[in-house]
Amino acid sequence: MGDKPFSVDSYVSARRSYGITSDKDVTRAAERQARATGKLSEIVDPGIKPMRYSKIRLNPHRKMWITTMGCPMDIEVSCDTTGSMGGEVDTEMKILPKLYEAIARVLPGYDPQLCLGIFGDVVDDFVLCRPQFEMEAEKIVRYLKEMAPQRAGGDSPEDPQYAMFARAYLTNAYTNRIGLKGYHFIVTDATCHGSIRRQDIQRIFGNNVFENELKNMREIPSFEKVIKDLKAKTHQFILVVDKRSSAYEYWREVCGKKSVVRISTTRQLPEVISAIIGLTEGTVDITDIGNTVAYHCDSPTIYDLNNIEIGAQAKLRQALPFPIPKIGDIFRTKEDLWPIQPDEKVEDEEKPSTEIEYL
Amino acid sequence: MHRFFYILIQEGVRTTKVRDFEVKNRIGESDKYRVYLGEKADGSSVVLKVAKTFEDGDVLAFEAGKFNIMKTVESEIRRFQNPTKENDSHYDWLFAKLEASFIESSQGGRRINVYSLPNVDFDKLIPLSKLMARIEVDAKTSAWILGRIFKLYGFFELIAVANDQSTVEYPVFSIGDYLIEPEKHRVIFYNFPEKNVDVVANDYVKEIAKTFLEWAVIEEEDKAYRELLENLARDGSMTFEAAHKMMYAVIEELWGRKYHTFTYRDKGTLIWKNLKEE
Numbered sequence: 001m002g003d004k005p006f007s008v009d010s011y012v013s014a015r016r017s018y019g020i021t022s023d024k025d026v027t028r029a030a031e032r033q034a035r036a037t038g039k040l041s042e043i044v045d046p047g048i049k050p051m052r053y054s055k056i057r058l059n060p061h062r063k064m065w066i067t068t069m070g071c072p073m074d075i076e077v078s079c080d081t082t083g084s085m086g087g088e089v090d091t092e093m094k095i096l097p098k099l100y101e102a103i104a105r106v107l108p109g110y111d112p113q114l115c116l117g118i119f120g121d122v123v124d125d126f127v128l129c130r131p132q133f134e135m136e137a138e139k140i141v142r143y144l145k146e147m148a149p150q151r152a153g154g155d156s157p158e159d160p161q162y163a164m165f166a167r168a169y170l171t172n173a174y175t176n177r178i179g180l181k182g183y184h185f186i187v188t189d190a191t192c193h194g195s196i197r198r199q200d201i202q203r204i205f206g207n208n209v210f211e212n213e214l215k216n217m218r219e220i221p222s223f224e225k226v227i228k229d230l231k232a233k234t235h236q237f238i239l240v241v242d243k244r245s246s247a248y249e250y251w252r253e254v255c256g257k258k259s260v261v262r263i264s265t266t267r268q269l270p271e272v273i274s275a276i277i278g279l280t281e282g283t284v285d286i287t288d289i290g291n292t293v294a295y296h297c298d299s300p301t302i303y304d305l306n307n308i309e310i311g312a313q314a315k316l317r318q319a320l321p322f323p324i325p326k327i328g329d330i331f332r333t334k335e336d337l338w339p340i341q342p343d344e345k346v347e348d349e350e351k352p353s354t355e356i357e358y359l
Numbered sequence: 360m361h362r363f364f365y366i367l368i369q370e371g372v373r374t375t376k377v378r379d380f381e382v383k384n385r386i387g388e389s390d391k392y393r394v395y396l397g398e399k400a401d402g403s404s405v406v407l408k409v410a411k412t413f414e415d416g417d418v419l420a421f422e423a424g425k426f427n428i429m430k431t432v433e434s435e436i437r438r439f440q441n442p443t444k445e446n447d448s449h450y451d452w453l454f455a456k457l458e459a460s461f462i463e464s465s466q467g468g469r470r471i472n473v474y475s476l477p478n479v480d481f482d483k484l485i486p487l488s489k490l491m492a493r494i495e496v497d498a499k500t501s502a503w504i505l506g507r508i509f510k511l512y513g514f515f516e517l518i519a520v521a522n523d524q525s526t527v528e529y530p531v532f533s534i535g536d537y538l539i540e541p542e543k544h545r546v547i548f549y550n551f552p553e554k555n556v557d558v559v560a561n562d563y564v565k566e567i568a569k570t571f572l573e574w575a576v577i578e579e580e581d582k583a584y585r586e587l588l589e590n591l592a593r594d595g596s597m598t599f600e601a602a603h604k605m606m607y608a609v610i611e612e613l614w615g616r617k618y619h620t621f622t623y624r625d626k627g628t629l630i631w632k633n634l635k636e637e
Contacts, residue, residue: 249525262523282461282462285459285460285461286423286424286427286457286460287423287427287430287457287458287459287460289427290427290430290431290434299431299432299435299521299522300522300523302428302431303428303431303432303518303521303522303524304522306424306425306427306428306431307424307428308424309420310420310421310423310424310460311416311417311420311462311470314462314468315413315414315416315417318413318468
């Protein structure tokens, strides 16, 4: 699967090769194409092969498989592109290197894999753009430029519930298979219609989705059930832009107070998303938030960050039967869940150091 | 040192290094964590709460978030108001200052919270719960303690305003969550309970006023203070900021704003004592 890390050089090079010379209207061509054909580019169309995958990167190694980039961590961000948020793909494209770098810094030993999508309203022609989880700059730049934001959105509540639905039921992530959770962010300035309808699911994810990917789904889940199932698989957050209290209070009611963080602008996404992940993973000390995020964000953002469930992923990691896979670990087959465990090493790690007094 | 100035569970001093902190003797514990005295690299004293198990770290993680909000808002207020020595509201003296919160791999992945208590003599700290169990206090002594608690709860109202919250998250009041430093008139909130009362306009003032009404011995000459507490305990439907103001109006009129030595008597006795005489 490769061992290419994300780099600023590869990002710049990808932008150049795709002809993206400006920070504005990076999706203009894709939007025009979508309007003309009535179809999304297949790399962002959730209706074509709707499953999304976040896998561990393995290369062949002496008839077995070697981990090239550590444990994958799936991070999905679905951004509102209705009304005033219509240009958010431009922002995502612009902040991408900073976002990736900030996330990688708080996820040592992991292979961050990004699915940066967008959503609109069910009245739009395209309700959702959802790419695969990717970790290479070239692929992320490519899928971002293929998005087709509708920039309309009908009435004020929007429809991010289908992005949440997609992560809950149409994603195969290594994190979930081993007992960890990925991350899911909805970025919006609006409330949500919250209705999940069969015909909308088919329109967005393809007519055959109930025969194939969702064949075990016996009934259409309620919005509450979607959120519950999403929370079982991800550390789920709503980032409310513009601090409009109606949207903020609405999402706190629907998703819980620990899951909603206000931001002033989507330009803050690198700092805020990395702070959330760092606090959840336990790699960031909450007392450092003031020094790192405070410079970029105002008081309500800091307040909400202090209220999230600190250390939630660390708790899950502690419960795993083995340490998370790292670069160089060997898998017998590509389908194995865990790499080969050096028994003697495991024993060593379980023994507390004799030099340290246990408090 | 007076006999009630002990919160220390003396186990003999030992020293363990955790990150930049020297951990010394254990001074207390709850069902979820143990509390130790310690020192920072610069020699200043800190209190460390160490979760008993990995899972118990959740309580400390929650508490870290809450204390960090308090610290952040206090420093914001300080930054904007730039107070002088005379007009410093010193909200920072009302609660433990979170220095660090981390998962310590050398301690089985258990969470450790580290707090400093600025401008406090650690040897003279005692939990309010222990004071209330053992002694009674005179009206003036009860008034400064209650005044600090109202001020703290008023600070939670400020936090809500500063963060555009439509409701105030008041921690549930528990006398076990406060340390008293009688000489410096310090009341320090140092345990953040997981439960909170999330209300728009509260009548939570009542419960706290009632606790102090029952504890203080209020003589006839101080009956204005008794009436205040009775009123608050009966009809506490106001903000803590309002209750705090109301209380200090009565105090000013009764006694003026003067330092009052901690005055108490052991429960079941009639002899008053104060720290000055001991």
